[in-house]
Amino acid sequence: MEKITARTNDKIKYAVRLGESASFRKQNGEFFLEGARLCFDAAKTGVEIKQAFFTASALEKYSAYAESIIATGCICFEISGDVAKKLSDTENPQGIFCICKSKEKTEKLNYSGKYLALENLQDPSNLGAVCRTVEALGLDGLIVSGGCDINNPKALRAAMGSSMRISLVEPQNLVSLLEDAAANGMQTYASVPRSDASDIRKVSLEGGVIICVGNEGSGLSQSAIEACKDAVTIPMGGRAESFNASAAAAILAWELMR
Amino acid sequence: MEKITARTNDKIKYAVRLGESASFRKQNGEFFLEGARLCFDAAKTGVEIKQAFFTASALEKYSAYAESIIATGCICFEISGDVAKKLSDTENPQGIFCICKSKEKTEKLNYSGKYLALENLQDPSNLGAVCRTVEALGLDGLIVSGGCDINNPKALRAAMGSSMRISLVEPQNLVSLLEDAAANGMQTYASVPRSDASDIRKVSLEGGVIICVGNEGSGLSQSAIEACKDAVTIPMGGRAESFNASAAAAILAWELMR
Structure with a gap:
């Protein structure tokens, strides 16, 4: 697993921007997910995970969730606690983040639904x-x-x-x-x-x-x-x-x- | 109306603390309210307003609301825009704030309610x-x-x-x-x-x-x-x-x- 320790790393900047900007998400057809359980839910639901970021302590603490995410075959990075803070929306990040592919948009209705x-x-x-x-x-x-x-x-x-x-x-x-x-x-x-x-x-x-x-x-x-x-x-x-x-x-x- | 222009004014510090601390609210039997409409609602509902703070522009922009609040007989202060920012929870404060008396606690139920x-x-x-x-x-x-x-x-x-x-x-x-x-x-x-x-x-x-x-x-x-x-x-x-x-x-x- 490649390690990222710089807040200014391009992949980190990209992920932050995905979290912050609706138009950037739309333009790239991707979204940003934070949290052990949510990222696991994405994996379990079959959402395409493109990249995942884990702190060393999260890999240990949430090992079952992390394994399910890694098993999807996404590109995985180990990040420092400092980088996790940069990515996170919360004060005490769990240390697991994903970049996911947005669902294909559909306009199709079930007319009896x-x-x-x-x-x-x-x-x-x-x-x-x-x-x-x-x-x-x-x-x-x-x-x-x-x-x-x-x-x-x-x-x-x-x-x-x-x-x-x-x-x-x-x-x-x-x-x-x-x-x-x-x-x-x-x-x-x-x-x-x-x-x-x-x-x-x-x-x-x-x-x-x-x-x-x-x-x-x-x-x-x-x-x-x-x-x-x-x-x-x-x-x-x-x-x-x-x-x-x-x-x-x-x-x-x-x-x-x- | 007395003017307050210093963020460090004791009345402002007291109001900020009321907004921030549940135990301080409990201890003093008061709460802090922000916003033209909410402060007006307090006045209209008969909540006891102890102090009210207005920016000059709020007195003009929300004059009808401000008049109802002032008419309750509470102690009123004019505050600077800088002080309003200190008091406010939002990025663009409307410039009206109140300190209100908490309702008397009741444990009384209507048994058919x-x-x-x-x-x-x-x-x-x-x-x-x-x-x-x-x-x-x-x-x-x-x-x-x-x-x-x-x-x-x-x-x-x-x-x-x-x-x-x-x-x-x-x-x-x-x-x-x-x-x-x-x-x-x-x-x-x-x-x-x-x-x-x-x-x-x-x-x-x-x-x-x-x-x-x-x-x-x-x-x-x-x-x-x-x-x-x-x-x-x-x-x-x-x-x-x-x-x-x-x-x-x-x-x-x-x-x-x-």
């Missing part, structure tokens, strides 16, 4: 939480559009591996996807915090369904709302103006699968 | 999201115990004012509260990610109910689980091991009020 669609969700913790919900409740997939950066390191951490396991649909244009879905018999719903929208408990959730959830601050775009067949809402008994986006997504996904 | 109880929830974003859910769905209150630090600045921000409006119950001892609740006819449920627990859709949620949600990593303590009448779970169809804590809380609260 159940989906959540996220438009422009900004908070990576919310994004990760929604991925976990989609996996836990067994939805057919998650549609991500707009500024949803599923490979943001904080989103990856919050997703606890689920974003690598669920079926992701990444349309160029959410409106076109919704129109195509409706033309193929799917129910398409825009969730809005408006009391005149249909109660989520009272609409048909049979067959193929997409429920759209919008940005934390501004909600769904007008064009996405108009592209949906109906607007739905979670009736609010209290005085709050709205839910946290991932809490709303959880309730909607639960109704979808209930 | 619907409650979520949180034990040791660590992530302030989750805590804030649960407060919003409790308010939006109109639960009778939120029980917080263990390490749940409701006045953490990040939790306050995520709650968007809801934590100041909902009814909070803060027991010295969660187990004693659960036993008292059960003795007074309430249903008490421990939510666990275990498939042998009762399906949340199939248990009685009539009358007074408490559903307990545990720590993100380790779940509920054994003593809390044992103090509850039954263990409930959200059936998971997929491969994920569990939900994000605030997503689970949202689904459970929704079932409670559904």
Whole structure:
């Protein structure tokens, strides 16, 4: 295993940039993963790991995880504790990092499937939480559009591996996807915090369904709302103006699968 | 309005420490609030504001909010932009900050009410999201115990004012509260990610109910689980091991009020 001890090593600089920049990830079709368990999840899920970085102590402490990662045949490097600190997002890095190939983007829907669609969700913790919900409740997939950066390191951490396991649909244009879905018999719903929208408990959730959830601050775009067949809402008994986006997504996904 | 231009001013140091330290907040019975809207929410909700700090530009930009805060009769200071940066948790502070009196702690339950109880929830974003859910769905209150630090600045921000409006119950001892609740006819449920627990859709949620949600990593303590009448779970169809804590809380609260 080649050793890297310089923070200025080109491979380290490349990895840091992958972690920091959404456009750099997009341009290179790769993403950066930190943590013993997450990197192991990538290996187990069949995500293509291109490079892996381990500190000597991590190779010992997380030997079972490290072996599974090394067994994928990726290029492996041993790094110093100082380099691990440079790569890490946390104060006490576990010392295992990977560069992974991004999944091929697909726009393909299962027209009889159940989906959540996220438009422009900004908070990576919310994004990760929604991925976990989609996996836990067994939805057919998650549609991500707009500024949803599923490979943001904080989103990856919050997703606890689920974003690598669920079926992701990444349309160029959410409106076109919704129109195509409706033309193929799917129910398409825009969730809005408006009391005149249909109660989520009272609409048909049979067959193929997409429920759209919008940005934390501004909600769904007008064009996405108009592209949906109906607007739905979670009736609010209290005085709050709205839910946290991932809490709303959880309730909607639960109704979808209930 | 007295002017403060030194970062080392004692009042500023006190405010910073309130924001940073849970034990200092507890010791002084006060908490620190940042943001034009949140400080306005405090004023509107009737939270006792002891001191308020404004930059000159904030007094102009957020004049309506500032006037409501000043009208509470609190001691007001004008601060420089540099001092605002010292006080702020964000890169571009809005320039409005308050020191508020913490609510009197209560252990009193409405025995016919619907409650979520949180034990040791660590992530302030989750805590804030649960407060919003409790308010939006109109639960009778939120029980917080263990390490749940409701006045953490990040939790306050995520709650968007809801934590100041909902009814909070803060027991010295969660187990004693659960036993008292059960003795007074309430249903008490421990939510666990275990498939042998009762399906949340199939248990009685009539009358007074408490559903307990545990720590993100380790779940509920054994003593809390044992103090509850039954263990409930959200059936998971997929491969994920569990939900994000605030997503689970949202689904459970929704079932409670559904």
